[in-house]
Amino acid sequence: MAKGNAGWAPAILILLGVVGLAGIADQTGATGARIIFVVVTCLAVAGVIYLVKSGYFRRIPSGVNYILAIEREHVRNSVHLVLDPTLTADEHLAVVDGFIPRLLAQGRPHAFHGPYRDRFVEINQLTGESQALLSRAERAAAVIGDSQVKRAGLLDAVANDVVLPQQIWEIARLLRMQSHLQYEQHRAREGVVTAELSAVLEPQQAALQRSVDSVTSRVEGLERYAYRVQEADAALRAREALRNNDKYLALLAHTDDTEGLAQLTSQADVLERTVASSIQEAVEAGQTLSL
Structure with a gap:
């Protein structure tokens, strides 16, 4: 609190000085008033210099910057973008600014026509099937990113922080290319389709389908990785539950259940090995992303 109010200190001192000097001015006449005016002016300048040096004015948000921040946040929430x-x-x-209507009205080129038009994908550039594939990939990435094993630092950091975002971008970029070619195929098939036209389009369609199958395989790979991560999360929860075994062992000891004690101890040993195996499998699945 003291730090936040520090910038007001010079202003308060100046105000007190003005009040005090005003009282003196009543008794000193015109000459005294001029002297007091000079003194107050010097104090005011000194106060402003202090505020500038302390960074007080920098802490006051600019109205234009505040509006721009709101506009950018609106774009992030309303425009589905995948960026390089x-x-x-x-x-x-x-890129974000290229979607803000106010800036576009001022002459800024739309992001689709700007210098980074090839460095992002907007969801509406994709066909419905491509949008569905991209959503699957993003859901898998979200599962991995929100996982307990990732937060615990148990997954391959390079695979998740570098390779995974690059995979999502490459999938989105390929889906955009495929969508464009699918639109071309659709337009070419409007009207009468002759044998000659089919002879041209069918090999193109086959090549396009091979690319679609390849991207689908990539997405499925991400989903398999996400499932492994979920299994590893479940294994961590199992490990946490194992820590409560002592309570159950004590309960069985109090009930003289030696057979139950032996079973619970044996199961704990097996589960501990399963936990380690599940986490290792998740790590290995992530490492295959870069292969």
């Missing part, structure tokens, strides 16, 4: 992870922070903002 190699974009810098400034380049990222440049």
